[in-house]
Amino acid sequence: MRHVLSLFDLSSDEIRRVLEIASELKQRFVEGIRPPCLDRQVLGLLFEKPSMRTRVSFETLIRHAGGSSLFLGSDVGWGTREPIQDFIPIMTSYLDCLVIRAKRHEEVVAASHYSRCPIINGLTDYCHPCQALADILTIHELLGSLENAKVTYVGDANNVAFSLALACNRLGVPLTIAAPTQYQFNEETIDQLNAVAGDTFIQQTTDLHAAVDGSNIIYTDVWTSMGQESESKQRIRDLADYQVNTELMSRAAVGARFLHCLPARRGEEVAGDVIDSRASAVIQQAENRLHAQKGLVVWLLTEANGNH
Numbered sequence: 001m002r003h004v005l006s007l008f009d010l011s012s013d014e015i016r017r018v019l020e021i022a023s024e025l026k027q028r029f030v031e032g033i034r035p036p037c038l039d040r041q042v043l044g045l046l047f048e049k050p051s052m053r054t055r056v057s058f059e060t061l062i063r064h065a066g067g068s069s070l071f072l073g074s075d076v077g078w079g080t081r082e083p084i085q086d087f088i089p090i091m092t093s094y095l096d097c098l099v100i101r102a103k104r105h106e107e108v109v110a111a112s113h114y115s116r117c118p119i120i121n122g123l124t125d126y127c128h129p130c131q132a133l134a135d136i137l138t139i140h141e142l143l144g145s146l147e148n149a150k151v152t153y154v155g156d157a158n159n160v161a162f163s164l165a166l167a168c169n170r171l172g173v174p175l176t177i178a179a180p181t182q183y184q185f186n187e188e189t190i191d192q193l194n195a196v197a198g199d200t201f202i203q204q205t206t207d208l209h210a211a212v213d214g215s216n217i218i219y220t221d222v223w224t225s226m227g228q229e230s231e232s233k234q235r236i237r238d239l240a241d242y243q244v245n246t247e248l249m250s251r252a253a254v255g256a257r258f259l260h261c262l263p264a265r266r267g268e269e270v271a272g273d274v275i276d277s278r279a280s281a282v283i284q285q286a287e288n289r290l291h292a293q294k295g296l297v298v299w300l301l302t303e304a305n306g307n308h
């Protein structure tokens with residue numbers, strides 16, 4: 001059975017196929033057509049952390065496609081009420097697909113070993129593959145193709161940065177990470193990422209101005225991710241010079257666009273006037289969560305796993 005626990009689970013061609021389905025279904029949605037391609041399928045959402053975009057986009061897309069969803073919060077007792085070897089096989093025998101948002105990536109991997117239906121990672125401390133699919137769809141829409149994309153990610157090389165980097169490597173998009181050394185990917189992670197690269201490899205630098213020079217996509221995420229709240233003060237101090245502000249945007253390529261997975265902390269990783277500017281495409285990017293994930297679920301339940 002195929003799961004999508006990270007983008008390592010998808011080849012370059014499979015990512016392209018997911019995005020192709022996503023774009024086709026988005027176009028039809030814009031025309032007012034919602035094909036019932038997931039008729040009566042039931043999607044579970046097992047979430048250990050807060051969410052707005054991921055939860056609402058999954059719950060909505062399955063309804064567009066003729067199915068329904070169940071939101072499963074802490075009251076179902078995942079990890080507290082019964083062992084995983086009872087909990088996961090039973091829960092997944094009721095469902096057609098399960099989206100999990102977990103504190104620890106290992107929990108999602110463990111769940112996949114006991115699962116009777118495909119699992120999608122809806123964010124862990126390690127990665128956020130659904131976000132990266134929407135990011136790539138958005139970059140493609142903004143630039144008309146991925147061919148001339150040059151992406152700079154500014155700030156903490158976190159879960160969102162990891163999936164973005166993997167997607168860029170899979171699709172041959174050059175990506176530079178600009179961060180203080182201790183917030184960059186470590187050597188082992190870089191080796192993992194570059195193992196799937198074609199001709200393009202991740203670059204990392206502490207030189208923010210050199211990193212954004214010539215880039216047409218500037219991306220950032222929060223300095224303090226969910227679960228790191230106790231480190232917040234230190235992180236704000238360490239990353240203070242890496243804010244995406246108007247001055248930094250003016251050093252990027254002419255017409256460069258700004259992306260952020262959201263939620264954002266205006267005044268920390270991004271200045272309010274950048275996220276609210278014409279260069280910002282964050283609303284389109286968030287909207288694309290719906291379409292990219294619709295492509296992913298349709299692909300996973302029809303082409304990758306057939307009739308489950």
Ligand code: CP
Pocket residue numbers: 050051052053054055123131261262263
């Ligand atoms: N970007 C993202 O995953 O948002 P939520 O945490 O609101 O789902």
Ligand code: NVA
Pocket residue numbers: 123124158159160221222224225226261262263
């Ligand atoms: N890096 C952030 C992303 C939230 C969508 C976090 O993990 O909290």
